[in-house]
Amino acid sequence: MFIQDEYAINPYLTLTPVLRWSYYNRKPTTDNNDKFGLASRSDSKVTPGITLTLSPSKQLSFYASVQTGYRPPFLDELYTSIEYPEFGMYSVVLPNPDLKPEESINVEIGVNGDYKSLFSDSDRFVFHANVFRDRVKNLINAGATGDMDFTDDGDMILYYSIDNVGKALKTGFETSADYYPGNADFHLSYGYLHAEDKNTGEKIPGLTPMQATLRAGYTYKPWNVNGWYRMRLFKGGKSNLETAWNSGEYKQLGGFATHTLGLTWKPQIKDWADFTLTFSVDNITNKKFRYLNGGYGVGRSYRAWLSATF
Template identity: 25%
Template sequence: APAATAVIDSGSSTDMKRTRGSWAGEWRNLSTPAWDDIKASLSYQNADSREFIYEDRLTAADRTRDVTYQEKTWQANVQASKVLRGDAGLAQKITYGIDYVRSDVENLQTGITPPVGETFPLKRFPDTTESSWALYAQDELVLGNWTFTPGLRYDHFSIKADQAGFGANAVSLSGNATSPKLGVMYRVDPAWSVFGNYAKGFRAPNAGQVNAFFENPVGNYKTIPNPDLKPETSQNLELGVRGRLGNVALDVAAFTGRYKDFIDDLVQVGGVGTAADPLVFQSVNRGKVNISGFEVKGDADWGRYAGIGWSTPFSWGRTQGRDRTSAEPLSSIDPQRFTVGLRAEAAVWTAQLGLNYTQGKKAKDTTNPSGGTQFLNPSATLVDLTAQWRIRKDLRLNVGIYNLTDKKYWRWSDVRGLASSSGVIDSYTQPGRSAKVSLVAEF
């Protein structure tokens, strides 16, 4: 006989709405003592979603879920630049500006028959105002075949969590950092140049990592907040070469970075995956981490045939990371990728057939969470066809058919922490063959 909790009828509805407005302005050749050019931008976005679910169960109490989420975001940027010329061929371009971002996020879940141990109404994280602003400046100095680009950036972040409906567990925090950088480039000849960049990095924890909580009693797992999460800092070095080999434009770079208090998401910190001892995931700081890799990208120009320009863009990249304290690999690093395409461009239209290969995740590149049963997504090769018609200068029609072969595949970032024995693995797949059409107007 069916269990008392058997679902005999169910349904759901999802409503999503997004409004967005943006403005950008640019003023050139002003020739004042402080700037020649100024650019400014301002944007606002309001995103709302509501999901309602009901389950009619045989004799057990029926269940409903009414989940709402709202996010309002403001972004602003002002940037100025000034060109100065001196003796002995010295020229420099000074660029400076300010960035500002603010997001107000609210969430609420109500319904009947809440999960075990919970009561309605509830919040998965406190209503939060998350903001950041930064001041930056750089000076691009050109002397003969050499270009030097020193820069400096000051960042400040703030997370203000509303304790209403969440209690004392809502954590607010703020911080700041100053990050210098230096870039050097040498032009060997008109076709080739070599470059190197050093930068100190800074990444603040976000509100979800600090305060968000989620539990799935049926799946025997939960994610917990980390109120003690610290900002991440790093020192990064990049060396590379760019130029042309006949009809091929090439850009090759290798990079390495040393991180302190690296923020690693979805780390299994406890549990074995049973009802009595569910898996526990959390964002954590790793004391010392190394990340290194390379990227090759370029474009082969085949010339014009039948009035159409033909080319082959391509890219290949790989990144590896390791915790220097535990000697374990970083599971959060995505596998290597390779892309190649055939591009056709005419006066008013562009079309491209693209091949995108993503390597499957290997066990040796993970910390093997979920008690050694981590699901490892296999390799996948996708074929996409995209096109753009420039109807007029301020109006563009974009059309794309993605995953033409209807390949079943997963992204590593979606399945990390998912056990291979899970019964819902297929629910994490990406869309099969799909189409997208958009009309872009500028005014």
């Protein structure tokens, strides 16, 4: 449950308090609960927050925000179990039904801008930038357990799991800009993230330190169809894969980019609904890559989705 209100202190200052109540309850329905560790779990949390916004003009606003957060683990984080055999080695992902919810205090300072007719009579320029500092208790993060075993044939077995980092600090910034010169549209965004284990002072492995997105499109207005191209760049860095078993030193993985082509159609049915239908082809170069959390990415994918506003 979520409630939010706005209070205009004066024509330039706005105060926005928010209050969220989160509740989750998971209960197994099988007859082998004890065997598989599927224990029942239930919890709730009230998380308030407040934002102060300064708007010197209709086009420009600055804000400062303090929010508290709470995120129970998803079911696939709790119970996903995989055995992946490779040549001379097995990778096993273990379920973790004892995963605790994340709790956080998030501080953010940012600016928003929305300007029309900036460079021509029909263009629009929108931008956003912020810096953040998140203190997280029980951060949910994937990684190696440090355990190792061998099969009867002598093949090595490495174990992975999704676990909690007791205390973590995440800092960084995000920025984005959108420009609409007539029928064309351009989007650029960039984000930087530094995450550190407060108990050890070490950087938390497996989290992408920098990401960027470039998107360009063109709309054929008689049909209200937008064709677009998107490139996403992921910077390499410290993975959660150890250089040697139980060494405490982690491999550095390289960065990569993925490319997407898409088509978005927005038919409008007057006085009833606005539809958005999108079809895209992702990773059109069929590039093989590896995320810093150890996961593999490969293969071209085709996506289609439909949304409607009534």
